Amino acid sequence: xxxxxxxxxxxxxxxxxxxxxxxxxxxxxxxxxxxxxxxxxxxxxxxxxxxxxxxxxxxxxxxxxxxxxxxxxxxxxxxxxxxxxxxxxxxxxxxxxxxxxxxxxxxxxxxxxxxxxxxxxxxxxxxxxxxxxxxxxxxxxxxxxxxxxxxxxxxxxxxxxxxxxxxxxxxxxxxxxxxxxxxxxxxxxxxxxxxxxxxxxxxxxxxxxxxxxxxxxxxxxxxxxxxxxxxxxxxxxxxxxxxxxxxxxxxxxxxxxxxxxxxxxxxxxxxxxxxxxxxxxxxxxxxxxxxxxxxxxxxxxxxxxxxxxxxxxxxxxxxxxxxxxxxxxxxxxxxxxxxxxxxxxxxxxxxxxxxxxxxxxxxxxxxxxxxxxxxxxxxxxxxxxxxxxxxxxxxxxxxxxxxxxxxxxxxxxxxxxxxxxxxxxxxxxxxxxxxxxxxxxxxxxxxxxxxxxxxxxxxxxxxxxxxxxxxxxxxxxxxxxxxxxxxxxx
Numbered sequence: 059x060x061x062x063x064x065x066x067x068x069x070x071x072x073x074x075x076x077x078x079x080x081x082x083x084x085x086x087x088x089x090x091x092x093x094x095x096x097x098x099x100x101x102x103x104x105x106x107x108x109x110x111x112x113x114x115x116x117x118x119x120x121x122x123x124x125x126x127x128x129x130x131x132x133x134x135x136x137x138x139x140x141x142x143x144x145x146x147x148x149x150x151x152x153x154x155x156x157x158x159x160x161x162x163x164x165x166x167x168x169x170x171x172x173x174x175x176x177x178x179x180x181x182x183x184x185x186x187x188x189x190x191x192x193x194x195x196x197x198x199x200x201x202x203x204x205x206x207x208x209x210x211x212x213x214x215x216x217x218x219x220x221x222x223x224x225x226x227x228x229x230x231x232x233x234x235x236x237x238x239x240x241x242x243x244x245x246x247x248x249x250x251x252x253x254x255x256x257x258x259x260x261x262x263x264x265x266x267x268x269x270x271x272x273x274x275x276x277x278x279x280x281x282x283x284x285x286x287x288x289x290x291x292x293x294x295x296x297x298x299x300x301x302x303x304x305x306x307x308x309x310x311x312x313x314x315x316x317x318x319x320x321x322x323x324x325x326x327x328x329x330x331x332x333x334x335x336x337x338x339x340x341x342x343x344x345x346x347x348x349x350x351x352x353x354x355x356x357x358x359x360x361x362x363x364x365x366x367x368x369x370x371x372x373x374x375x376x377x378x379x380x381x382x383x384x385x386x387x388x389x390x391x392x393x394x395x396x397x398x399x400x401x402x403x404x405x406x407x408x409x410x411x412x413x414x415x416x417x418x419x420x421x422x423x424x425x426x427x428x429x430x431x432x433x434x435x436x437x438x439x440x441x442x443x444x445x446x447x448x449x450x451x452x453x454x455x456x457x458x459x460x461x462x463x464x465x466x467x468x469x470x471x472x473x474x475x476x477x478x479x480x481x482x483x484x485x486x487x488x489x490x491x492x493x494x495x496x497x498x499x500x501x502x503x504x505x506x507x508x509x510x511x512x513x514x515x516x517x518x519x520x521x522x523x524x525x526x527x528x529x530x531x532x533x534x535x536x537x538x539x540x541x542x543x544x545x546x547x548x
Contacts, residue, residue: 060180060208063394064406064415070392071384071421080218080389087217091380094323095431102319114316115435117309118371125361128270128303129352135273139335141348145300152353153184156262156295159349160190163293165259169251171277171284172196173264174374175297175353177209178396178409181262193254195283200247204231210390210398212376213321218389251283261291261345263333265298266373267313268350271306273334275350278317280328288333294345296333300352301370313373316433320375356409365444369404371434378428378438384421393418400428404441412448413457419445482536489530 063070074080099107121128129145136143146152160168168190170176182192182203194203198216202209204227209215216224221238228243229236232250237243263284267276275296277284288294304310318324337344360366379385379399390398395415397405403422407415419442428438449458450465458465474480 060177060396062410062414064410064418066394067392067415067417067421070394071388074388074392079220081387083218083220084386084389087214088380088386091213091322091376092431095320095377095380096323098319098323098325101325102315110312110315111433111435114312114373114433115371117304117312118434121304122301122361122367122370125300125303128305129300132268132270132273132303132352135271136335136348136350137273139273139348140338141273141335141350144349144351146351146353146355148355149179149353152179152297152351152355153181155349155351156181156297157184157188159293159295160185160260161188163259163347165190165293167191167193167254167257168260168262169193169195169254169258169283169287169291170199171261171263171279171287172199172215173262173297174209174212174396175264175299176262178355179297179353181297190260193251193258195251195255195281195287196279197244197247197281197283200251201227204228208391208396211379212374212397212399214376218391255286255290258287258291260293260295261287261289262295262297263288265296265302265350266317267310268296268298268303268352269305269307269310270303273350274307275333276310277331277333278314278327278329279331280322280324282329285329285331288331289343289345292345293347293349294333294336295349295351297351297353300354300357301372303352317373317375320373320377320431320433360405360408363408366404366408366441368436369401369408369441371436372401372405373434374401375433377431377433381427381431383423383425383427388421393421400438400442401436404438404445407445412445413454416449416457419449478536485530485534492530 102110133143144155146155159165166189168185170182170192172194176182185192194200196215198214199209201216201219201224205219211217219227221240221243224243225236225238228234228246232246234246263275263277265275266278268274269276275288275298277288279285288296304313314326314330318327333344333348336346336348357370360370376399378401379390382400385399390402393399393402393406395402395406395410397409400422403418406418422439422442424439424442426439429436432438452458474484
């Protein structure tokens, strides 16, 4: 499994916020995706868009509720088409299946189409350890492979890189002159990878969808690398999560309308590749062998939890990342694993364990924007609240995300807000301190002599390091109500 750093979210996000280059990249790319998405929604009309969303959600609900049936149907039809279906309970088993196929077929070079599940499994190091040369062929994935980094976005893995970063990377790793021209850099990558496509014994791909009624693997791309990875090598291995299964080709048509529009604001991507089994005798190209690996790796736990099962509906469009105010400030790497953003804050704790990822459900303002843009109408805020409740109420102190001091303060706050009398006393005291803060003896040790609103003393400093506490109003709502609004004007 990919290296897990979800437990470092607080420190990683604090560092990311201080990175101006990252902030510029996030502002530029993510906002562009969202603007394009809104244009496509307006083009389809909001009414039609909502109808498509509901249809897609109904399909997902039905499929997940009857997943055992559709997995069995998929197995039947993959086998009938001449392919082999493998079910992997975890990352180790999935990696061993790929390694076994590679060893027994004497694989030397593998090309990969974009696959988040293979990132989840940390497949590349496994293949490299047995002597297989692995090449990412999606341009964004190729860039981060050269940089020895992990993806920072579900759709745009190199989103955090500027053209200057890539130019410097290519000059260093490929030995070419420094050149910031995007088209020249893309042409260079194309030239390098074209040779690898021709050399590859094995092509590895993910899958956006897998159609149960035909045993078809569906890949949606903009670069054509997916088609080359699945058809040029003599062996094709598709790796995907078991939740990617959908019943029929007719159902696929709905998702082909939603996914490109939600992900990048396109009506449709440049390529929609469908692979059903190995090549037949009258086919001009295609692999001699086709293997489909369906990965569990914690998804059964999500399926068994009624409150979190909804996360399995996700089609990995990345729309929730593009709209999220938290992701917009910290980027994908701060989340510490493969799946960032709002959906990652739900999925990661279920896949790697809530104890290791207990901070991620806190990485949300609960504004609800992710729920509004989701093409499957997934209620991410509700699931985040459920996970927060699991950490707050757990008898295991190691599972609780907040330290004792914060829990004590939260308890005091709850008691304060539930007692009008105590609240009036507290507001009065706070107003008095606010008036006195400039004249107290130690005010000179603080920023702007505002030792409350700009306090450098924990736990207030966790807020005030980045922003002021708001000033208290001269009159509270209770005061206004008592003196002006509660009287009977009749």
